[in-house]
Amino acid sequence: MYFDGAANHSGYEIGVLLISTHGDHIPRFIRLAFSDRHPATNNIVEYEACILGLKIALELGIRWMEVFGYSNLVLRQIQGHWKTRDVKLRPYHAYLELLVRRFDNLSYTHLPRAQNQFSNATLASMIDILTDTVVFPLLIKLRSVPTYYCLIDEAELDDGLPWYHDIYQFLRLGAYPEAAMAKDKRTLRQLAII
Numbered sequence: 162m163y164f165d166g167a168a169n170h171s172g173y174e175i176g177v178l179l180i181s182t183h184g185d186h187i188p189r190f191i192r193l194a195f196s197d198r199h200p201a202t203n204n205i206v207e208y209e210a211c212i213l214g215l216k217i218a219l220e221l222g223i224r225w226m227e228v229f230g231y232s233n234l235v236l237r238q239i240q241g242h243w244k245t246r247d248v249k250l251r252p253y254h255a256y257l258e259l260l261v262r263r264f265d266n267l268s269y270t271h272l273p274r275a276q277n278q279f280s281n282a283t284l285a286s287m288i289d290i291l292t293d294t295v296v297f298p299l300l301i302k303l304r305s306v307p308t309y310y311c312l313i314d315e316a317e318l319d320d321g322l323p324w325y326h327d328i329y330q331f332l333r334l335g336a337y338p339e340a341a342m343a344k345d346k347r348t349l350r351q352l353a354i355i
Contacts (some may be wrong), residue, residue, distance in 0.1 A: 163229045166206030172199050175210035177217060179302070189217055189290045195304050200249075208253035210309045211239070215260040224265040229272050236269045251351040256309040260300035328353050 163178040173193035181188055191213060193201060201209075213229060218226055230236055237243040238254055239261060245254040261267060323329075330336050331353050337346050 162218060162226055164207075164210040164214045165230065166203070166210040166232075168201060168203045168206045175208060175213055177214035179214065179217060179221070186215070187221075188214060195307060199307050204232070204234055204247065204250055205253065207235045208250060208257065209308050211235050212253065212257055212260065215257070215264075215317065219260065219263055224263070226264065226266075227270065229270045231272050233271050233328050236271050238308075240269055240331075248351075250353060251276060252309040254306070255348045255351060309314050 163180075164176070166175045167173070173195065174190060175187065176190045178188050179185060191209075192299060193206065195201070207258070211228070215290075228236070228239075233293070234243065238245050239257060240252075245251050271300050327338050327341075327349060330338075337349060341349065
């Protein structure tokens with residue numbers, strides 16, 4: 162999987178290219194349209210791109226994958242080599258950790274910008290595609306909220322409580338949910354400071 166994000170004067174775009182072991186190419190692009198309500202940075206855009214690729218891979222039933230990207234920060238944080246200190250990146254990192262756990266094996270390779278054929282979230286002019294290669298239709302979507310918002314809908318239990326109940330209880334009483342493990346408590350603290 163190759164992932165990349167572009168943040169520039171024309172907006173925010175993310176792109177992913179999955180290449181199967183048979184050589185099939187599956188490109189996906191999304192234009193991020195939430196920067197007016199949720200300011201985006203280059204690192205946020207890179208997180209969005211990486212999360213998009215992992216979600217597509219999981220939807221396709223892929224559990225073993227090589228991940229290539231030029232964002233050293235995202236790759237180092239995924240691997241746990243660097244801490245996620247930026248408060249705006251913490252929800253992305255928490256969501257990314259949930260996705261990574263669903264894979265059997267992920268390996269990561271940092272590509273310097275000059276070697277990244279997928280740079281700046283553009284595909285047509287950047288990647289050599291052989292004549293016999295199957296390229297699936299290009300799907301471009303518009304996303305109006307940050308990626309980790311999807312987690313809220315997926316994780317919401319049918320207990321009659323609002324999705325933010327645990328965060329509210331933590332802020333009001335400093336209380337954690339009964340079944341919360343250490344990692345859940347850390348995530349709750351991170352979400353509460355946003």
